[in-house]
Amino acid sequence: MNLVTLIDLAGTRHLPLLLSLSRRLATPVYRAAFLAAASRSGVLRRLAVRPCDLDTLASAIGVTEDRRLLRAWLDVGVRLGDLGFGDGCYRLRSRTARALADPANDAVAAALEEVARFHLPVLLNAPSMLRGGRRLTLGDQDGAVIARSTRVVQPFVQEAIRDVLDRRAPLRLLEVGCGSGIHVRYAAGLNPRLTALAIDLQEDVAAEAEANLAAWGLAGRVRVRRADLRDLDTEPQFDLVTMHNNIYYFPTGERTKVLEHARSLLAPGGRILLTTPCPGGSAGMQVLDLWFRYADFGGPLPRPEELADQLRCAGFTGIRARRLIPGEQFRAFVGVNRTPAPVPNAEERNS
Numbered sequence: 001m002n003l004v005t006l007i008d009l010a011g012t013r014h015l016p017l018l019l020s021l022s023r024r025l026a027t028p029v030y031r032a033a034f035l036a037a038a039s040r041s042g043v044l045r046r047l048a049v050r051p052c053d054l055d056t057l058a059s060a061i062g063v064t065e066d067r068r069l070l071r072a073w074l075d076v077g078v079r080l081g082d083l084g085f086g087d088g089c090y091r092l093r094s095r096t097a098r099a100l101a102d103p104a105n106d107a108v109a110a111a112l113e114e115v116a117r118f119h120l121p122v123l124l125n126a127p128s129m130l131r132g133g134r135r136l137t138l139g140d141q142d143g144a145v146i147a148r149s150t151r152v153v154q155p156f157v158q159e160a161i162r163d164v165l166d167r168r169a170p171l172r173l174l175e176v177g178c179g180s181g182i183h184v185r186y187a188a189g190l191n192p193r194l195t196a197l198a199i200d201l202q203e204d205v206a207a208e209a210e211a212n213l214a215a216w217g218l219a220g221r222v223r224v225r226r227a228d229l230r231d232l233d234t235e236p237q238f239d240l241v242t243m244h245n246n247i248y249y250f251p252t253g254e255r256t257k258v259l260e261h262a263r264s265l266l267a268p269g270g271r272i273l274l275t276t277p278c279p280g281g282s283a284g285m286q287v288l289d290l291w292f293r294y295a296d297f298g299g300p301l302p303r304p305e306e307l308a309d310q311l312r313c314a315g316f317t318g319i320r321a322r323r324l325i326p327g328e329q330f331r332a333f334v335g336v337n338r339t340p341a342p343v344p345n346a347e348e349r350n351s
């Protein structure tokens, strides 16, 4: 660098800012995107088995195109410190890459993918979407990824299920928006006499849930259907309706009607269990709220008192709400289908 360049640099303020942004902001975003794609493509799982050369890795993940382009992408991973390269082979290097490759952390890997593929775009595009009058649709999401990522709150949802579920009596469960089917599996494990109808709006999600529940040996006890709760027309036969992480898939103004419909499918005295993030939680939850505000089908995360009111207006009584995650706005709501007043018999009428 010559003296003139040095003097030029000293006169500008942007270089220190650029260096600081690059380290503190740009590099973490690049890593998030790279790791999300490496997880999604199967690169992390493959490298967790053993280090691979380019050709082996390309075949393992189904890349038949110009492999030099795959190399360029992998080399970014090396530059970011998540992959290593030596003796002609790529390997996992960072602790985060190794953790994300572990199938036990699949929900976290899916959550990272959700951040990279859905949260970043809504943050990036919100003002231009507003100017262009564009809204997000269900097709802007990937139901299969969301079904996996919501499992990050699985232990807390399970606590809410343990709280309401009768363990002995025969119990008919309707699970709305069943995702992977994991919560139905848990409920069926707690009560061996439970039978269930699990529905999901999205065809691929319902198909995956059906395959999962069959693999878990529950095909005889759980029926799975692709269905929209709003159109579901069955006898009022269920003892419990569960809605986990999906009330914000309905616009705020429609929620009372939706809950009323859920109640109409319950037997007298049946209950609803609804779990959901509410506003005021982590930044991730706030971006989730933003995503559904920008969706043409959903609405904001529900405020607890508003949701309790909607349950009441939908005809539920004995409404209980509680926080499931300390320090986070993830809550469970339980309500009872008010039992119709018993019809008095002739003797009672005349007394």
Ligand SMILES: C[S@@+](CC[C@H](N)C(=O)[O-])C[C@H]1O[C@@H](n2cnc3c(N)ncnc32)[C@H](O)[C@@H]1O
Pocket (backbone or CB within 6 Å): 143, 146, 147, 150, 151, 176, 177, 178, 179, 180, 199, 200, 201, 202, 205, 227, 228, 229, 230, 243, 244, 245, 246, 249
């Ligand atoms: C965030 S995912 C949650 C999945 C699962 N309940 C869980 O907690 O892991 C929400 C699911 O609700 C489903 N869903 C949304 N609206 C629905 C509707 N009207 N009827 C049935 N399912 C619906 C979506 O298709 C999606 O799979």
